[in-house]
Amino acid sequence: MVVKSRTENLSDVREFINSLVRKIGISPEVSEDIILAVDEACTNIIKHSYKFFPDGEIIVKVKYFDNKIIITIIDYGENFQPHKIHKPDLQEYYKHKKVGGLGMYLMKTLMDEVKYSSVPGKYNQVLLTKYINSTS
Amino acid sequence: MAEFNASVKDQGDISIVYLKGFLDAHTAPVLENTISELIDKGKYRIVANFKELSYISSAGLGVFMAFIEKIRENNGDIKLSSMNDKVYNIFDLLGFPLLYEIFKTEDEAVKKF
Numbered sequence: 001m002v003v004k005s006r007t008e009n010l011s012d013v014r015e016f017i018n019s020l021v022r023k024i025g026i027s028p029e030v031s032e033d034i035i036l037a038v039d040e041a042c043t044n045i046i047k048h049s050y051k052f053f054p055d056g057e058i059i060v061k062v063k064y065f066d067n068k069i070i071i072t073i074i075d076y077g078e079n080f081q082p083h084k085i086h087k088p089d090l091q092e093y094y095k096h097k098k099v100g101g102l103g104m105y106l107m108k109t110l111m112d113e114v115k116y117s118s119v120p121g122k123y124n125q126v127l128l129t130k131y132i133n134s135t136s
Numbered sequence: 137m138a139e140f141n142a143s144v145k146d147q148g149d150i151s152i153v154y155l156k157g158f159l160d161a162h163t164a165p166v167l168e169n170t171i172s173e174l175i176d177k178g179k180y181r182i183v184a185n186f187k188e189l190s191y192i193s194s195a196g197l198g199v200f201m202a203f204i205e206k207i208r209e210n211n212g213d214i215k216l217s218s219m220n221d222k223v224y225n226i227f228d229l230l231g232f233p234l235l236y237e238i239f240k241t242e243d244e245a246v247k248k249f
Contacts, residue, residue, distance in 0.1 A: 102194035
């Protein structure tokens with residue numbers, strides 16, 4: 001799936017993932033985790049890679065094999081390096097009026113693996129992996 | 137497109153905000169505007185009722201974080217109620233129960249003011 005870098009397209013991306021995970025037969029609980037993680041990744045791309053430029057491209061690819069689902073999300077915006085992802089201390093957030101950063105933590109918590117890579121000046125890529133057990 | 141709306145009902149000096157639909161980075165400004173308007177009117181006692189909210193991402197949680205300090209500085213609060221398990225799980229993952237009171241029902245939240 002290819003969408004433009006607009007938040008109005010987030011629901012289409014969620015629906016795309018939803019339809020695929022249903023076809024695979026992944027459980028609703030795990031499906032919800034995957035959908036949210038993809039939403040968070042795409043939101044970060046819109047905000048940080050494209051800085052709300054509305055005509056960037058976001059490419060979402062899904063592979064399912066060996067009981068794992070790998071979602072690859074590619075963009076051509078600016079590279080941003082994720083900081084060390086740790087559970088946000090909400091008290092600190094509250095004190096320092098921080099609002100962002102929750103999305104990356106959710107991605108890391110909801111998925112089994114999150115891998116970022118990029119070719120500077122060319123593209124950025126994030127791979128989200130979830131292991132699907134046989135009872136899902 | 138997944139829709140979201142936030143409606144407000146006054147109950148004495150408490151404002152009940154009913155969230156409905158899908159709260160993500162695209163629809164979060166709707167909630168921001170709703171809460172911002174309440175603050176502009178000096179309404180700092182807010183209950184957010186999640187009963188009809190189907191989906192929330194971190195953008196939605198961020199809206200609460202953005203306003204809570206000002207609300208509490210004015211001796212108010214945002215209490216959260218009526219979440220389904222899916223929505224509550226996201227709040228719980230991010231540690232929100234440590235900072236916000238979350239209730240099963242709207243009535244419980246209102247009584248806490």
